[in-house]
Amino acid sequence: MTIDEFVSRIAGRRRLNPRQQGNLNRILAISDRFSRDAGIPQSEPEQIGADTIVLESGHQPNFLPFPGVWRKAFLLDRIRKRLQERGHDTIAVFGFADQNQSTASLLAANQIPAFKKGGRERIGFAIREKDRWRRFDAIPKPDPEDWQAEISKIEAHYIEHAQRARLDPAATKARLGAILEVLRQSHERAENFPDANAFFFARISAEAFGLDVRFFRYSDLQQAGIFAEETNELRSHREGYVRHYNAAIAERSLNIPPVRTDHVPLWYHCACGGKVALATGDEGTSEGTCPACGTPATLDNISLPALEAHYGRIGLSAVARNIVFAEGLGTSLFLSGAGGGLQYGQIADRISRELGLPVPETLAWPARDCYLGAVQRIALLDLIKTFDLESREVADGLLAEKIEETRAALRQEIARLKETGENRKRLKQYEGRLKDSATRTAIVAGIFAAHPSIADLFACMDPDRIIAAWDDAATRADFRREGDFCIMHAPILYDNGGFQQIEPRDLPQVCRHLASLEAAA
Template sequence: MKDDFVRLAEENDSLFSFSYENVEKLTEVCVCFYRKLLLRKSFSDFSERRSQLAKYVRKFHGDAGTLTPRIGEAIKNLENDSCLLLMTAHQPNLFPYSGVLRKATLNHVLAKKLSESLEVPVVSFFGVADQDFTDDRWVKSALLPDVDRRDGLLELRFDMPERLVLNRVAKPSRIILNNWRNEIENWIDRKLSSIKRDCASLELQFSYNADHTESFKNFWALVEKAYEQAETYSDFNAFIISRIINDVWGYDTLFSRFSECQKLFEREYSHLLKRFDKYSRYVKEATEFNPNSNRGVYKDELNTLPFWYHCSCGSKAKLKVEQRDVSIIGKGSCIRCGKEYLFDFISKHEPQISGITSSISARSLSMPLVFFHGLGICCYVGGIGGTEYLKQAQFVANHLNMIFPPVVVWRPQDVYLGVGQLDALMVYRKLSGTFDFSQYERIKDILQRKIKEAQREIEEIEEQKKQLFAASKRSREEQIQNLKSLSIRQNEVRRDANFSVLVRNLRLLENVDAVMGLHPCIVDYVVNVGLKETSEQWIAFLQSNGNLCSNIGLRSRFDRPAHNFLDEN
C-alpha cells in the first residue's frame, strides 16, 4: 500500500515542479499536507527536537540582538505540540539579493493564512547555512546596477580563503566596511549626477527629495549594529538578515545557525545509514532523471555518506562508504588540508554516530531529508539554485517513506525605477533616441551591423597586408611604404565608421540590458524603494494578487520625477 505522502505527491504535480499558481493554492496544499501528517504522526513526536531547536533559536537571537517579545512568543509556539512549522534556509550572503529575504516574506504571509484556516499556531523557521563553503560567489559578493561599469555591475566584494566554512572566517575589517559604505554613497552620487546632467542636455525636468539619503543612513546604522554584535563573517551577514526581517519588517521569523541545530538529527542520520543500500540506490536513480543538468548532486553521491565531517582546519571531509560484512565505514580526506579520516560505525543495522554528531553537517541532498523528517516541516520555501537538489531529495524521501512537505520557489523579477535603472534608461535614450525599450533589439541589431561592416573592411585590408608580405618581388622600401598606406586606410575606415564609438555604444547598450534584468542586492531596495516599503509592497502583492509566477511592479521614490519625462516621451 502506498504511503500517504507518496500518493499526495502523485496527485499534485506542483509537489514535483515546486510551482504554484498563487498563494491560495499553496495554502490549500499545505493544509492538506498538515492533516495527512497528523494522521501519520502525532506532533508530539517532534516536540523533543523542536524544544532543542528552540534553545538554539533563542541563542541566535540573543547574539544578534533581535530577541524581541514577538520572537519570544514564536519560540513558545514552536514548543506547542500542535504547531505547524514552515521552513526556509540560505547561506548568509553579503547584503543579500531580494530572493533571500523574499523567502521570509512568503512564509510570513503563508503562516497567517494557515493559522486562520487551521486555527493552530504557525511558526516560520529560517536556517542559516553557516557551514557552507566560502567558494560560492554570492556569499562574498553583492551587486548594484551601474551601466558605466563592466557588465553593467558594481560589485561589492569580500575576498576569503577558499575551501573554508563560512563560520570560520572573521568578520571584515573596519577599513573594508567603511570602503563598502563609501562605494555605495559614491555610486548614489554618480548615478544622480549623471541623470541630472543627461536630463539637462535633453531639456527634461528631474527633481527629487532626499528620502534615499535618510533611508541609507538608517540601513547603515543597522549594518553597524550587526557588525558590533558579530565575531564571524557568517554572523555579520546573518545578523543583518535577522535585523531586517525581525526588526525593520517586524516578522516573527525564527533563526538558527545550522552549525548549532544540525546536532539535533542523530536519529535521522542513523536512519539513513541503516538503510544506506536503499538510500544509495535511490540517489543513483534520482541523479539519472536529468543527467545533463549541471545542478543537483553528482552521480558519485550514491557512494558518499549523507554528511560532511568537519576538520579542525576549518574545512570539511567528504566521506566515501566502504561496507565490510555488517560494518559500514566512512573514509575520506579534508578537501583543504588533506588530513585523512576513517570512521567505523560498527554495524549498519545499529550505526554508532553519537561520538561525531557535533562534527558533522548535512550534504545538499540530505539536508532536507533530516530537517523535514526530524522537525515535521509542513512547507519549505526554496531558491531557484537549489531546485534540482530538492527534486532529487524529494525522490529519495518518497522512496524511503520519509516526510517531504510541499516545496515552493518564488523568484519574480521586481520591476522598479531606481537610480541605476534610470541612469541606464538615459544612456539608452542617448543611444536610441527613445525611451521605448521595446526597440532595444532593433537598435542593437543596427549597431552590430555597422560594426560588422567596418570590421569586414578592416579585415580585408589586413588580408592585403599579409599578401604584401608574401610578395617577394617588391623591394623592402616599397613594401614598407605600401604597408603604411594600408594602415592609413584602416585608420580611415575606423574613423569614418566611428568604430571605437560604435563598439563602446554596443557595450553600453548591452550593459543597459544587464542593468534592467539584474536581481540586485538589498542595498538597491534600501536606496530606491525603502527597506520597510519593500516588505509592505511584497505583502500587498501576495495578499491582493498572490500570483507566484508573475513579476512584481514596485513603487520607488523616483517614480514621480522619472515619469515627468518618461510619460512625455
C-alpha cells in the same frame, strides 16, 4: 490557484510526534540565543503541540544577498499569518547554513549595477584561496576598518548616481544609510563572517520588513546534537539513499553529478575548519581526508551512540539536510530557492518516498526584481538619448529594431565615407559613434540583466514600498503545480519612483527588452 487556496492545502498535512515537538522546542531556545546575539527583540514564546504547523526555509548567509533570499522569509511570514488567521498554530523557522564550504563567492561578495564593463561592480570581500575548503563559520570576519570602507564605498556609489539621476541625494543617503548602519552593527556583534551576514539578514527581516520568523544557525543545531537520531536513521539506509539519489538524477536529467556507490551523505568537520567528504570504509566505517590540511578522518560503525559521540563534528549534505530536517521538524511547507535548490529537492523527495518518509509541500517563487533605481534611470535615459528613442519604443519591443536601424545607418555612412575617401575627420567621428553605441548598449544590457544585491533596491525605495510590492505580487500570484512542487508565478510591480515615461506595469517587460540587448550589442 490563489495564495489562499494554496494555504488551505497546507493546513492539516501533518501532526507532530513527541520527538518532533521536542526538537522544535530546542530549536526555539537556540533561536532565542541567536536573537540575543544579533540584537533582535525576543519573540513571544510559542506553544508547540501535535497540531502545530511547521513552515521552514533557509539559505547560506551571503553578503548583502539578492532580494529573492528575503522573499523566502517574507513568504514564511505571510503564509504563517494566513494560517493563524484560520485558527492554526503555526511556526515559521529559517536556518542559516553557516557551515557550508567557503567556495561560493556570494558568501563574501555581491554586485551592484554600474557604468563599467558588464554593467556591474563587485562589492564585498574575497575569501583567500587557502580558506576556500574550510567551513564558512571558520572564516573570521573582515577587519572593522575594511568593513567600514566597503560600507562607505557602497554609500558613495549611490549618492553619486542619485546626483547624476537628478534624484535627492540626501534622501538616498538617509534611506541607504539606515540599512548600512545595521550592516555595521551586525559586524560589530559578530564573532565570525557568517554571523555578520546572518545578523544583518535577520535584523533587516525583523526591523525593516517586520517579518515574524524564527532564525537559527545550523552550527548551533549540530553542537546541540539535534537530529542525531534522524541522521542515524538516514545513514542506516545509505545504500538505498545512493541508489535513489542517482536514479532521480537519471530519470529527471538533473544537472547534478551522481554520487559514488560508497558515498556517505555526511560531512566530517576537521579541527582545522575543513569539511571532509566521507565514503564507506572497511567494517562499516566512514572515512575521508580533509582537503584543507590533509588529515584523515574515520567515523565508527553505524550506531546511534557512535554517531552522537561525533555529532558535534557532523554536517549534512544538501539532499540529506532536506530529508533530515523534514523528518526532524515535521515540516508541512518548505520554501525553496528557484534554482539548484529545486533540483536537490527533487532528489530528496524521491529518496524520502522510497524510504517511506513524509514529504513536505515545496514552494518556490522565481521572480525578477524590475525597478528603476538611480543607475537604471541614467542608463535608460542615456540609451533613449543615444538612439533618439520614444518611451513607447522601450516598452513595446521595438527597442532592438530601432537600435539596429540607427547602427545600420552609421555603418552605411562609414562605408560611404571609406569608399569616397572624403572627410576623414567625419569618418573617424562616425566610427567613434558606432563603437560608442555598441559599448553603451552592452553596458545598459548588463545593468538590466544583472541580479544585484538588495543594497540596490534599498538605495531607491523604503522598505515599506518593497514589502507593499511583494504583498501585491503574492495576492495576484498564480500558484501552479509543476511536477512535485508548487511554483508561484507573479511579476513584482514596483512603483516607477516618479519616472513618468514608464508605467509600473510595463517595467518587467522593459527590463526584459533592455537585458536582451546584450546579444544584439
